[in-house]
Each structure stands twice: as C-alpha cells, then as structure tokens.
Amino acid sequence: MELHRLFLPPLTAPGEVITFYSYKGGTGRTMALSNIAVLLARRQNATVPILMIDWDMEAPGLHHYFGQHEERPGVLEFFEACRAQLERFDLEPADPGGVDAEADAEADTVLAQRVLDAIDWQQYVVRVDQSSPLYLMRAGRFDASYSDRLADMHWDRLFHACPALFRCFADNLARHFRYVLVDSRTGRTDSAGICTTLLPKKLVVVFTPNRQSLEGVEALVTRAIEYRRSHEDEQRPLLVYPLPSRIEMGDGEQRAQWRRGDTHKGIFGFQPMFERLLRLSYGLPLIDLDSYFDEVQLQQTKTFAYGEQLAVRIDQGGDRFSLTRTFEAFLFWMTGGYFPWQSSREIHLLAAIDEARHTLDDGLSRPVALPLARDLGRLGELYSKEGKTGQALDCVRECLAMRARLLGEDHADTLDSKAALARLLRLCGKLDEARFLEEAIVDARTQLLGAEHPATLAGMANLAATLAQQGDCATALALQDAVLAAYMRLLGREHLLTLGALDSRAATLAQMGGLEQARTLLETVVAARERLLGVEHADTLDSQHALAQVLARLNDLAGARRLFDAVARAQQHRLGGDHPSTLATLDRLGEVLTRLGDWPAARMLHETLLAARERSNGLEHPDTQMSRRNLAQALARYGEPEAPHGGREPPLQALRGQRTPSWWPQQAGPSHEPAHDREQQRREQRERHNVARALEDAVLGASDSLLSAHHQSLAAASPYPERLLDVELHGAHGLHEAMMLGGHGAEPPATLAHMINTLQALLDSEQLRQARELADRLREPLFKPGVASKLRKRGMTVLKRTYRLQGDKDALVALQEEEVLALEGALEARVGNR
Structure with a gap:
C-alpha cells in the first residue's frame, strides 16, 4: 500500500x-x-x-x-x-571520558544529524x-513481527552508539x-x-x-x-x-x-x-x-x-x-510559559501589564498608564506576600514613579504607593530610606486629611514600626500612644485597628524590657481576638505567639509551653504539619521544653520536626541540621530527672477534645520497676546516647563544611598560612597562654589541638575548676573560620563534657547557640557570595 x-x-x-x-x-x-x-x-x-x-x-x-x-x-x-544507518556508517561511539570530551560530543551530534538526514521522517507521520x-x-x-521486532530494539545500545540521536530527533x-x-x-x-x-x-x-x-x-x-x-x-x-x-x-x-x-x-x-x-x-x-x-x-x-x-x-x-x-x-x-508555582492572579496581572506596555507610546497616556500603575502595585503587593521582596520592590517603584508623574507627589494613590515602598524597604532592612518616606507620608496626610484620619494614623503606625527597628523605642512608643488614643476615642476598645495598635505597643514595650506591661497588653489582645476572630485566626495566633515569647522571657515556662502548644496545634490544623509557620512554632516550643528539662517531650517533638524537615527541605538543609542537633541533645539527656517545672501541662481548655499531637508525651502512671527492667532501661539509654553521638557527628560534619568553605582562601592567600591562621584564631595573648601550657620547645605546639588535649587531661584528673577556665577560653577560637572538622568535633565533645560534669545547663545552651550563630553566619556569607 x-x-x-x-x-x-x-x-x-x-x-x-x-x-x-x-x-x-x-x-x-x-x-x-x-x-x-x-x-x-x-x-x-x-x-x-x-x-x-x-x-x-x-x-x-x-x-x-x-x-x-x-x-x-x-x-x-x-x-x-536509524539503527541501520548507524551500522552503515560503521562508526565507533564517542568516548565521553576521552581527552577532548567537547570534541567527542560535537562529533556525536554531527553523527546523529547525518543519521536523521538520511531518513525521511515525514513518511512516519x-x-x-x-x-x-x-x-x-x-x-x-x-x-x-511487531512483538519480535520490539524485543530486538535495545534502546540502551542505540543510545550508547549515538547519545545525541534522541536529542537531535526531538530538535528536528x-x-x-x-x-x-x-x-x-x-x-x-x-x-x-x-x-x-x-x-x-x-x-x-x-x-x-x-x-x-x-x-x-x-x-x-x-x-x-x-x-x-x-x-x-x-x-x-x-x-x-x-x-x-x-x-x-x-x-x-x-x-x-x-x-x-x-x-x-x-x-x-x-x-x-x-x-x-x-x-x-x-x-x-x-x-x-x-x-x-x-x-x-x-x-x-x-x-x-x-x-x-x-x-x-x-x-x-x-x-x-x-x-x-x-x-x-x-x-x-x-503553554503560557508560566511555572506551576505562579498563581493565576500573578499570571493575569503579568498578562495585563504586558498588554498595557505594548499599548503605551513613548509618552505616558493616562487612560493606559494609570491602570498599568494600579496593576504594578497589585503585583508588588502579591510578590510581597509571597516573600519575593526584590520583585515587589521593582513593581512598586515603577508604580510610584508613574503615579507621581501623572497624579502628583501628594495624591492619595501616590502616597499609598510610597507607603507600600516604605514597608518593603523596612523588610529589606533599609530603615533610613523607609523612615524618610514615612515621615513625608505622615506630613502630607496630616495636611490633606487631618491628624486623626485613618490613613494618617496608619502612616504613623508604620513610622513607629520603623523607629522601633532603628532602636528609637521612646519616639516609637510616643507615636503608638497617639495612634492608640485616637483609635480608642474614634473606634472603641475592641475594634480590630485598636487591637492591632495594642499589639504593636506591646512589641515595643517588650523590646524596651517592659515585659510585664507587654504581657498585660497581649493578654487583652489575645482574649479580644479570640472572641472576635476565633481561636484559629491568623491574627489570634500571632498575638498568642507573641505572648508566649514574652512569657518565656519572664521565665513563666509552663505558660509559654501551653501557648506555644496551642498555636502549634491550630497551625497544624489550618496550615498542615509541614508548613514553615508550624515548624517555627514547634522550634520555639522545643526551646521551652529544653529549658524545662522535659527531655521525653523534647525528644518526641524534635523527632517530629526532623522528619518534617527531611521531607520538606531535604537532608542537607540548615534547618534540618539544626533539628538533628536538637534531637541529639534530647536523646543524650533523655532519662534524666525532670526539672522542678518540667511537669507536663494539659492542653488549653479551648482545645479539649482535639487529637493529641505526635510530639506530646503520653501520661504514665507511677512506676514500680524491678531490677531487670532498670537494667533494660540502662541499655536503652546507652543506645540513645550512641544515636545522639551519631546525630551530633552528622551535624558537625555538615556545619564544618559550611563554616570552612567561606574562609578557605584565608590560608591560601598567606605565605605563612598556618601561623597566620593560628594568630587569627587566638590573638597574641591566647597564643602566648597556649605556648606556656605546652612548655618551652623550639617550635610552638598546634595551639588549638593542644588546648583541647590539655582540657581533656584536666577532666581526666578531675581538676574541674581549671578545666572550666580553659573551656571558657576555648569556646571562642573553636568557631573561628578555617578550623579543621575533626578538631572542631573533638573540641565540642570535650566542652560539652566539661559543662555536663559541672551541671551547667546554661553554658550548654549558650554553647549550642554559638554553634547555631556560627553556622548561620557561614550560610549568610555563602548566599551573599552567590
């Protein structure tokens, strides 16, 4: 046929x-x-x-x-x-591992094109x-013969004979x-x-x-x-x-x-x-x-x-x-060229903006330019909510420039664009620029609308937030008091804007150290928002979270635990167990459990966190590493007597009847265990310690690579890399002390390693006072850049042993915080270099 x-x-x-x-x-x-x-x-x-x-x-x-x-x-x-053509050409497959891999790849592409050119593809369509x-x-x-011919078609052999064949086939x-x-x-x-x-x-x-x-x-x-x-x-x-x-x-x-x-x-x-x-x-x-x-x-x-x-x-x-x-x-x-993570709203706005740009002539036409500015502002707002601050800034700046040119600097829409830009600048940490804009906004709105117009009060609240971030808390608090007084008089005590002003004032008071006043205000806000919005509304959860943080700072750990747990349950229900906000709240709860010494609850919580972060972020993500470190600590301390305030608290009354989350330990009755059960417990505790050590080794290995990568050029840039690194780690005084400890040899010892060995010897001889003095000196150089991974791992192990022997939990927590800060600094540096 x-x-x-x-x-x-x-x-x-x-x-x-x-x-x-x-x-x-x-x-x-x-x-x-x-x-x-x-x-x-x-x-x-x-x-x-x-x-x-x-x-x-x-x-x-x-x-x-x-x-x-x-x-x-x-x-x-x-x-x-194609196979027949390759056999006819009788050419050997390219060796991708050859001396000139680029030339081999080019020859392979030429071969594939020769094969395809020899076949009339249109007769197969x-x-x-x-x-x-x-x-x-x-x-x-x-x-x-179809089945036999299909079985005889070895796709892997065809690929190895000409790897570029399939790619060139698709291109044709x-x-x-x-x-x-x-x-x-x-x-x-x-x-x-x-x-x-x-x-x-x-x-x-x-x-x-x-x-x-x-x-x-x-x-x-x-x-x-x-x-x-x-x-x-x-x-x-x-x-x-x-x-x-x-x-x-x-x-x-x-x-x-x-x-x-x-x-x-x-x-x-x-x-x-x-x-x-x-x-x-x-x-x-x-x-x-x-x-x-x-x-x-x-x-x-x-x-x-x-x-x-x-x-x-x-x-x-x-x-x-x-x-x-x-x-x-x-x-x-x-087919629109959009990624699946772009929202339909973003896509529609991008399409409208693109169409408007094509319509505009060289000059700005008001009937086209004003809708374009509006859509740019909306797109900037959307990007801001999605955390795309850079893209949001570009959109809002263009929107502001158009509105200022067409409407004037003091038009209401122009001032709204300035306010949006100021918020983004504040998020980026550009506080001076944000403050300049917000002061201009407040002045313009006061003259045009009056001192107590809602838009003017909103501008004052934004300016106060910027001032607080700059550290000018007294001026910020005065502005917040003025805004709050106006809202109280105009709207009443339980209007949502009034509650927002109270929440902001509490944050500033907490920043200034007025924790009791902040606590009182936040309790009022939480109670009112629960009545008006519900216990699982995002604003209610935000104020509960802020109150829990204040309670933790006031050392009301039981109260902080209850609130963090309530917020985590609500977020799990609303957002899911793997949502970043849920995991951040669980991190806070884990800190409180650690301070309480409730290691069984901390263990279960960090197991949940680690599993969630491994699923969400992967094994090598810094947040996953931090969860692994926290779990290692909880495993190492599991089985120790709880602190006096470590009793498990029942969930909030409002949340009764909900399913108990996986991180909450089950209540157990009194224990009367025979000796063989105690021996089993000891074996299990040893196993937990082994797992904890393995987890800590994994975390140290991951953090070492991050902490060292950013500063690898330090030693390479110096003609005397070891000596310069030594001086940078310790300074002249630290180097002199380490040499005195090591004797008067002609060559100075490997300073950091010698300090670690000395500390280990002091612990073995039970000279705890001298060990503690040396441990405190050792902490700073241990996290300096360029320290070898094995050396840092040894130092961390000996330091932790020192603080545990002395029962100094505060020093242990401080050591772990220093480890986290060092890791975060290396991560920020790496991101900045990229």
Whole structure:
C-alpha cells in the first residue's frame, strides 16, 4: 500500500517537546494527552501544527482516540532505520571520558544529524484530523513481527552508539511542529527514560492519589533533573508540570486528605510532595502550588470512563464542572510559559501589564498608564506576600514613579504607593530610606486629611514600626500612644485597628524590657481576638505567639509551653504539619521544653520536626541540621530527672477534645520497676546516647563544611598560612597562654589541638575548676573560620563534657547557640557570595 507523504515546512521559531509520563497505568495519561492535543490544534484559527508520538510501544493505544487504524510505520520502524544507518556508517561511539570530551560530543551530534538526514521522517507521520493540523506518529506497524521486532530494539545500545540521536530527533521535529506531545511508557524502562530525560523541554507527570503513583513519579522526576544537571551535553531546562487525574469530586474529605496530607492517617499529600520536590529540584526557597491545584485536577467522570472518547469534542460547554475547562486551565500554565508555582492572579496581572506596555507610546497616556500603575502595585503587593521582596520592590517603584508623574507627589494613590515602598524597604532592612518616606507620608496626610484620619494614623503606625527597628523605642512608643488614643476615642476598645495598635505597643514595650506591661497588653489582645476572630485566626495566633515569647522571657515556662502548644496545634490544623509557620512554632516550643528539662517531650517533638524537615527541605538543609542537633541533645539527656517545672501541662481548655499531637508525651502512671527492667532501661539509654553521638557527628560534619568553605582562601592567600591562621584564631595573648601550657620547645605546639588535649587531661584528673577556665577560653577560637572538622568535633565533645560534669545547663545552651550563630553566619556569607 502506497503511503501518502507529508510536506511540512519549518516554523519561524522552534516548537516545544512535551512528554506525558505516568508511573502506573490507569491514570488517564493517554486520554489527557489526546484531549490537550485537540485543544492545541484548534488555536490560532487551527493553523499551528501539533504532533503526537505514541512511545508506549508495549501497550500502544493513542491511535484509537482518532480512529486511525491504517497500518503505517511509526516510532519502532523509524528507529530501526536509524539503527541501520548507524551500522552503515560503521562508526565507533564517542568516548565521553576521552581527552577532548567537547570534541567527542560535537562529533556525536554531527553523527546523529547525518543519521536523521538520511531518513525521511515525514513518511512516519499521519494526519488524524482534517479540520485542524493534528498529526500522529504511531507506535509502529502492528503486523505479526511487531512483538519480535520490539524485543530486538535495545534502546540502551542505540543510545550508547549515538547519545545525541534522541536529542537531535526531538530538535528536528520541533522545527516543524509547535508542540510535540510524547506519550511515554510507564514504569522505569529504558524507553521511559528516553522520553522523560532526553527528549522533552517540559515534563507532564500524570498521577492518581495513591502512594505507588506518587512515589514513582517523584523518583522519576528526581532522576530526570539530576541527569540534566550532571551531564555537560544535556544542560537544558526541564520544567515539570504535575497533573492529578481521576479525582473523585464527590468525596471532599478524601480529596482534601490526599491533596494536603493527613499526618494522623499517614497520608503525605501530593501538593506538599510536589512543593518539596520542585523546591529542591530548582533550588527555590519557597513554592506554593495552591492556585495551580485549585484549578488543575482532572475529575473522574462516568461519561469518559469507557472507551476512547475525546472530552473536548463532546463537552464544549466549558463550565466549572467540565473536563474541558480543566484542560484549558492546565494549558494556561503550561503553554503560557508560566511555572506551576505562579498563581493565576500573578499570571493575569503579568498578562495585563504586558498588554498595557505594548499599548503605551513613548509618552505616558493616562487612560493606559494609570491602570498599568494600579496593576504594578497589585503585583508588588502579591510578590510581597509571597516573600519575593526584590520583585515587589521593582513593581512598586515603577508604580510610584508613574503615579507621581501623572497624579502628583501628594495624591492619595501616590502616597499609598510610597507607603507600600516604605514597608518593603523596612523588610529589606533599609530603615533610613523607609523612615524618610514615612515621615513625608505622615506630613502630607496630616495636611490633606487631618491628624486623626485613618490613613494618617496608619502612616504613623508604620513610622513607629520603623523607629522601633532603628532602636528609637521612646519616639516609637510616643507615636503608638497617639495612634492608640485616637483609635480608642474614634473606634472603641475592641475594634480590630485598636487591637492591632495594642499589639504593636506591646512589641515595643517588650523590646524596651517592659515585659510585664507587654504581657498585660497581649493578654487583652489575645482574649479580644479570640472572641472576635476565633481561636484559629491568623491574627489570634500571632498575638498568642507573641505572648508566649514574652512569657518565656519572664521565665513563666509552663505558660509559654501551653501557648506555644496551642498555636502549634491550630497551625497544624489550618496550615498542615509541614508548613514553615508550624515548624517555627514547634522550634520555639522545643526551646521551652529544653529549658524545662522535659527531655521525653523534647525528644518526641524534635523527632517530629526532623522528619518534617527531611521531607520538606531535604537532608542537607540548615534547618534540618539544626533539628538533628536538637534531637541529639534530647536523646543524650533523655532519662534524666525532670526539672522542678518540667511537669507536663494539659492542653488549653479551648482545645479539649482535639487529637493529641505526635510530639506530646503520653501520661504514665507511677512506676514500680524491678531490677531487670532498670537494667533494660540502662541499655536503652546507652543506645540513645550512641544515636545522639551519631546525630551530633552528622551535624558537625555538615556545619564544618559550611563554616570552612567561606574562609578557605584565608590560608591560601598567606605565605605563612598556618601561623597566620593560628594568630587569627587566638590573638597574641591566647597564643602566648597556649605556648606556656605546652612548655618551652623550639617550635610552638598546634595551639588549638593542644588546648583541647590539655582540657581533656584536666577532666581526666578531675581538676574541674581549671578545666572550666580553659573551656571558657576555648569556646571562642573553636568557631573561628578555617578550623579543621575533626578538631572542631573533638573540641565540642570535650566542652560539652566539661559543662555536663559541672551541671551547667546554661553554658550548654549558650554553647549550642554559638554553634547555631556560627553556622548561620557561614550560610549568610555563602548566599551573599552567590
């Protein structure tokens, strides 16, 4: 049978190759690809060519959606032809580890292009829609030899013979098709690896909400991105778009559990999983997929559960219950060039801003420029809420410049833009600039609106916040008193603005050391916000958190414990157990438990924190390292008698009836244990100490690399690196003391190592007073840059032993705080260098 050949001219700009992958079958992957292909082919008056490739050759089925049953050659026959061409050229594969790897890679690309040029790819493609430019490359010709020929196609051998073949194949097709959609094989096969790792610019992972599907796509995405990173000839971006499928819309509870997660049922939701995966893969500090998954979930429907039906051809209503609308929402992100963590609001604002910029002439046209300034301000506000301060500053500055030019410096909208810019400058620590702007805002609003206008009072409150951060607490407090008096008179004692002013005044008082006054104010705010807003409102939780911090500073540890626990429970319920705000509150609770000496509760809390941070941030993140260090401390102290105030407090009355969180220890009755039980306890305690030491070693190893990396150039820059480093670590006085301890040899001893050895000897001989004096001198040089990891580890061990023998818990806590500060300093320096 003669085949009808196609003649497709190249595009003016290359298209995109997009792979659709699912780890397990039954996800509706092929159905999703075919519907999306139809929607794409309809765009631009149906003039943009779209190609579908059925690479699921073990279970082909894409052709069934288009009634295309004509036996034609496809993917299998195409690469059989490639293999034959490679054998004809009879060239050896390039050696990527050779002397000139770059030349080898270039030769490999030339070889791949020669092979592809020798094959007429258009004879392997068929048109499947006569009303739109939609094309299909079938899996192959399904004759009697198909299975044997497929088994004989060793994809790994073809790749090793010419590694650039698949990449060049994708590039060739992208020159003729706006989108090339590849239907990949499931699982972890060689062909699936080719489709997900070598071919695409974008990877769509289709999954159903179950553990097998989620674990499979997570492993695949990680492997694909790592391959792109680690191979010099594959340094191309790979954008990942998750596509949840077969979601049952009638069961809201399970849908929420599998999306957000439920720690009590052991369900780690698909949204936090992908947020963590994408954050770690792309090195981003924070990712939020709320807006994306609000719109993109393919629902399970009876109509399309049977057969191969195209939903977009039947269901063209496009209402919120339709599959068509969900597919269009997905394309909104994928084909618009947006990342899935960009919210729909951000995307709409960006589109409006881009359109307005194209409309503007060289001069500013008010009908276009004012809406543009408004949208820039809104986008800046959105970026500020998302923590993207730099982007927010750019938007707000441009908005302010436009409004000042068109409306004047003292127009209400211009002053609002100045206030937004001042808030961002305050967040960035640029306090002088923020103060200058806020003083101008207060002056202008006072003249235009009056001293007690709400906008004027808001400006005064913002100025007070900046003054407090500058340390001018007295002036800040005077402004806050004026704002509070006006709110009391105009709005009443329990208006939300009045409560906000009380909250700010309490923060300033706490900063000045007026803890009792701050406590009284915060108790008033907490009680009022609980009545007006509810116990789980974000403002209520903020004021409870602030009160708990004040109580901890007042040494009311039991009260601080109750409040931190209540806030953590509410945040876990509202935000999830792995949300950064929840984990930050648990950190505060852990500090209180440590001060109380309630090591069993501290142990369980830090186990929960460590597991959450390993899931969210990965093993090497500084927050994970800090959680590991805290758990090591709790394990080392577990089993010691509790401090006098270490009794477990019951949860808040308002939270009775809620499920007890995993970090709260269970109450136990009185213990009357026989001797063999005590021996078992001792063995368990030894095991805990061993685990604690292993955890501390892991933390020290991670922190050593960070603390040393930033200062490696110190020794290298000096002709006498060891001596200069020694002097920097100790100073002349410290070096002299260490030499005196070590005798009068011709060469000075290795100062820091000698001090550690001396301290160890003093402890062994039970000379605790002299050991303590030396330990206090040793603490500062131990965290200096450039100290070898093994030396720091030894020093930390001996210092901790010294303080434990003396029972000085305050010194232990101070030592750990110094360790944290040193690590944070190294991290900030590393980020700054980047």
